[in-house]
Amino acid sequence: MIQEAQVNLAYKWFIGVNPEDALPDASQLSRFRNHRLGVNQVADVLKQVVGQCIDKGLIKSKTIIMDAMHTHAATQRQQPLNVLREAAKRLFRVVVKRHPKLEKKLPPLPKVKSEQEDAEKVMLRYLAELGQTVEELLPDHEGAISDKLHIAKENTGNSRSLVFYFDVEKCKECPLREGCYKPESKSKTYSIRIIAEHFKEQMEFELSDTFKERIKRRPIIEHKNAEMKRFHGMERAKYRGLFRMRIQAYLTAFVVNVKRMVRLIEQKQPAL
Numbered sequence: 001m002i003q004e005a006q007v008n009l010a011y012k013w014f015i016g017v018n019p020e021d022a023l024p025d026a027s028q029l030s031r032f033r034n035h036r037l038g039v040n041q042v043a044d045v046l047k048q049v050v051g052q053c054i055d056k057g058l059i060k061s062k063t064i065i066m067d068a069m070h071t072h073a074a075t076q077r078q079q080p081l082n083v084l085r086e087a088a089k090r091l092f093r094v095v096v097k098r099h100p101k102l103e104k105k106l107p108p109l110p111k112v113k114s115e116q117e118d119a120e121k122v123m124l125r126y127l128a129e130l131g132q133t134v135e136e137l138l139p140d141h142e143g144a145i146s147d148k149l150h151i152a153k154e155n156t157g158n159s160r161s162l163v164f165y166f167d168v169e170k171c172k173e174c175p176l177r178e179g180c181y182k183p184e185s186k187s188k189t190y191s192i193r194i195i196a197e198h199f200k201e202q203m204e205f206e207l208s209d210t211f212k213e214r215i216k217r218r219p220i221i222e223h224k225n226a227e228m229k230r231f232h233g234m235e236r237a238k239y240r241g242l243f244r245m246r247i248q249a250y251l252t253a254f255v256v257n258v259k260r261m262v263r264l265i266e267q268k269q270p271a272l
Contacts, residue, residue: 002023002024002026002029005017005023006023033247034243034244034247037247038247039243039246039247039250042246042247042250042251042254043250045250045254046250046253046254046257049254049257049258049261050257052261053257053261053264056261056265058261058264058265063217065214065217065218065220065221066221067218067221067222067225069225069228069229069234071229071234071235071236071237071245072235072236072237073236073237073240074236074237074238074239074240075240079114080120081112081114081119081120081123084120084123084124084127085109085112085123087127087148087151087152088109088123088126088127088130088152089109090148090151090152091127091130091131091134091145091148091149091151091152092106092109092130094144094145094148095134095138095145098144098145099137099138102137102138105133105137106130106133106134106137107126107129107130107133109126110122110123110126125185127152128187128189129186129187130152131149131152132165132187132189134149135149163189163190163191164189164190164191165187165188165189166188166189166190168181168185168186168187168188171185171188224256227256228252228253228256232252232255232256233248233252234248234249234252
């Protein structure tokens with residue numbers, strides 16, 4: 001905004017600054033936003049706008065509709081190959097550190113280059129093989145080994161899984177192996193997720209008539225979320241830290257609500 005105001009006289013006129021006047025340093029706005037304004041004050045500003053909308057009769061419903069939005073963190077994205085390689089290295093190192101005699105029994109880390117066409121698949125297969133070997137050698141693993149093994153198996157969320165291990169020699173002769181078993185695979189597993197209680201409650205709620213009726217109104221908020229991501233920068237966090245992310249979210253919602261309020265007021269004005 002400061003960069004635009006330096007060359008746009010309309011901006012300077014709007015904020016009451018003469019063409020020859022100097023503009024504040026950008027760091028001053030950052031300090032004001034983080035230290036003087038803060039999350040609570042930004043939230044109050046948003047509440048004031050919503051209150052004005054209610055006073056002007058623009059908001060008539062008392063229904064609250066909630067939806068999630070994925071915003072990329074303000075960090076450099078890691079390549080999948082690097083993520084898999086680092087997960088494998090961490091698991092290998094922690095096992096060798098705790099049990100040095102097992103080093104020769106673990107499958108060696110493959111030398112995979114990023115330009116290799118199947119690099120990610122090779123590393124993913126190695127990670128699966130390494131994880132299975134660790135579980136076979138250390139069935140009672142715990143602590144750091146369990147943590148690194150959990151990451152290596154790409155497990156996420158609170159739901160655990162039942163893992164079934166198959167004899168690959170039988171898989172080779174199975175009449176249903178097409179699309180299930182790959183000839184080069186050295187192991188074969190199948191996982192069944194154990195659904196946590198809160199997931200079960202949500203799944204049951206989604207089958208109810210109440211949910212089916214409310215889901216029809218979901219596109220209303222989805223459209224607004226898409227607007228915030230496409231045109232107002234919510235696709236990616238501008239700063240690091242949850243504190244600054246909340247400020248960004250509140251300010252974005254503030255701008256979107258103000259624009260909507262002005263548009264609705266204009267629509268209510270009688271035509272000249």
